[in-house]
Amino acid sequence: MKLNRLIILCFAVLFFYGCRKGENAKEIIPALTPGPGAAEIGLSGDIKNPDGSAAEGVDVTIDGHKITTSASGLFEYTGKVSNADKVKLSISKKGYFKFSKTFTLEENSTIENLSYLLVLEQTVGSFGSASGGTITTTYATLVFQPNSFVNQDGSAYNGNVTVKMPPNIISEYADKLPGDTRALTATNQKVVLDHWGGMNVQVYGNTGQLLKLVKPVNYTYKIDWRYVYINKSNPIKIWSYDEADDIWKEAGDATLNGQYFTGSTTSLSYLQWGTAYPQALLRAYVTDGNSNPASFFRLGCGIDNYAVNSFSGVRINSKGVALIYVPANTQIRTAVASPCYDMLNAFLIPPIAVDKKLEQPLVVNLALYITTFEGKIEDCGFNGVKGRAEFTFNGKKMLSNLDNNGYFKFTFLLCQFNGYNGKLVVYDEQNKIIHQNSNNPIRAGIKNAYLASLCTVPQAGKVTINVNGKTYTFETPKDSLSMSETFEPWNGSPTTMISAHSADRTQGFLLTYLGFKGGKVDLYTCGFSIPSNNYTMTWGLYERGTTQITKYKTSDTLIEGTFKTKTNLNFSVGAPGEVVEISGSFNISR
Structure with missing residues (x-):
């Protein structure tokens, strides 16, 4: 917990005090919509179970097109959508809460590497609908009035009521709350939300049917500790997510006292608390200043110290463009982070007028990625x-x-x-x-x-090793020999390898050098083993030996050459052993 708080504190300091002004912002243009309605787009990613394993068989619906995750939990859609400004992705699987996310895209752009964790529907209590009841969990208390429930068609319901909630407080709100930051006030004004967490509750009837509330339920809800210091005056607005319209709608008021929200509502499925602002659209073009876009990284926005996690971040698309609805008429603080959540750069964006769009280039350092x-x-x-x-x-x-x-x-x-x-x-x-x-x-x-x-012709040849006055020989077809080319795993350096093994595997030899070439080259590794003795060229104890490659990938030879180096006999940490010189030759062909 202390480590998590330290990471968040560091992020906040960088975000709000390490910002630099965005450069070369274009004129604010009248059209708020990012482009034409219908568009060709792509969305792909993976769904995980609550334990982090791949979730197979999850239904993913993108703008009405239904696909199912593979055994690896993967999904991918490429095709037409009816409205690029609001592309809806819905995730559903029996026993888990349904989840929907809204993306703002452009023609011929994709967003990849999306990742979502299924949230379990955990039964937290039940009661009779006629009497009502109180449900208490580790983070919430809900008080239901008698005769509060109807079926989805509006008909009265009388019977047992089962209440289901997530096992824990919803965290990582940018990925857990549905839709995006857009909302409608009670007077149908289009706004964006600065939000501080959410609650999800589902109520079911006798046959497993989903029920609706017609009387307010009183609640006390514990929010994430990061939002304890919200500097807002009570009451604070409640917002509920309208699945049919894909937007948050004003749903009443709440009171914040310390770490607890209290209030009443008839909309329990995806509820959040937040402040509304008139909306504008930021179109950020995020690159390294050359031709490399920061594709699939994150762009987050805020307006003051408590907003570090408030405005949902968006993924940067395949063209390096991030489209995000932000508060109008106020300076915006943005930050670019990798999918691993390490932050690259932060920027200050000038105020954007209500219902207008701003084009803003942002340059970040992608060298490490x-x-x-x-x-x-x-x-x-x-x-x-x-x-x-x-x-x-x-x-x-x-x-x-x-x-x-x-x-x-x-x-x-x-x-x-x-x-x-x-x-x-x-x-x-x-x-x-x-x-x-x-x-x-x-x-x-x-x-x-x-x-x-692709060559399948067997390799043949001979390797000799001279050590302590003796000569050891590996020769086909009795023994196994090979010359191969690979790459050093830590720095990607090309590496040539020569290996030999006796038929009974009691003797072995390995030599490598960096490069795919002939001539005189320093050895990278060299070792020879026989029963009871191992000879190993050890770095740092003496000068490494060399190999002289006389033939390299000629018409009749894969490799031919000689080598000489010092080695340690039966090396171990703290007891390097006697220094012994070994030498030899090799000739391998197909």
């Missing part, structure tokens, strides 16, 4: 193959043509230093799969390199 996965596919003659590569990573599929030398390249933003495995599939020009690998660990902010050979 720009990640590439690139490599080459070659045949037995070391020539690049033609075709295309398909890389699926973090639920998103990317495509790249292989150039004339067999090279492919994928570039994307990633904020996890210890990333995920990606799946690479390579197709030839006839669309036939010629290579695939599902174990490609990706690390953020570096070049992740890859090399694969």
Whole structure:
């Protein structure tokens, strides 16, 4: 808890005192709507169970188009929507609260890597509808009046009432509360909300049907500790989410006392407390100042010290554009954060007039996040193959043509230093799969390199090692030999590897050097093992040895050369062992 508070405090300090003014803002233009109604868009992401595991079989509906999550919890939609200004995504699964989110998009833009956690419908109590009842949880008390319930069609209900609520206080409000920040007042004025948490309650009848309230329920609700210091005068407005109209609507007043809201309402399903402001639209173009958009990062907005978490943040789309409705006629503080919630930069945005839109470029530092996965596919003659590569990573599929030398390249933003495995599939020009690998660990902010050979011709040759006056030999077909090319996992450096094993696996040899080349090269690693003895080249204890590559990928030879280095005999920490020189030669061909 102390760590979480420290992180939030640091974020607040950066957000409100580390801001810089946005530059080159365009003229405020009259049209508030971000573009034409119908548009081609894309939304994709994943749904997780409350324990963080993938949620399979969840219904995801996007602008009326229903899809179901895969075994990995993934969903993806690309197609037309009726209104790009309000694209509704709804998530539903039996036993969990339904959730809807509204996105403001533009033609031919996508938002990816969305992630939502299902919220369990937990039974917290029951009572007879005629008598009413009191429900108490760790964070709320609800007092229902007698004869308060009707069916969805408005007919009177008489029977048992079951009340369901989330197991815990709803937190991370930007992702847990439905819709976006737009709302309607009691007089139908269009506004945006500065909000401080929410409550979700569902009431069910005898047959599991959803009921509605016709008499107010009195409640006391404990809000998240981050909102205890809200500097607002009572009463504070209540807002309920109208699922049919996809918007928050004014639903009464509440009183805040310390960490508790008290009030009464007939709208329990998705309730929040907040202050309304006239609305304007901010269209921020977020890049690193070059050609790299901050795609799928977050843009959050606030207006004063308590608003750090108040205005729901939005995802930046594939073009680097963030569209967010904000309070009009006031200076806006914005912050850009990665999907891992580490903040990049904060900015001050000038006031925008009511019902107007402001175009605002924002430049952020993406150097730590720009990640590439690139490599080459070659045949037995070391020539690049033609075709295309398909890389699926973090639920998103990317495509790249292989150039004339067999090279492919994928570039994307990633904020996890210890990333995920990606799946690479390579197709030839006839669309036939010629290579695939599902174990490609990706690390953020570096070049992740890859090399694969389609050659299936067995390797053959001979390796000799000289140590302590003895010569040891590995030779095919009796023993196993190989020359391979890979990339050092920590810095992506190309690495050539020579390995040999005896048939009974009691003797082994491994040599690596950095680079795909011939000539004289420093050794990167070198080791030789026989029963009872291991010879290891140890960094830092002496100068590393070298290898002289006399042939490298010629018409008849994969690699040929010699090596010499010092090693430690039976090295262990604290007892490095005797320093012994080993040398030898190798010749490997196909």
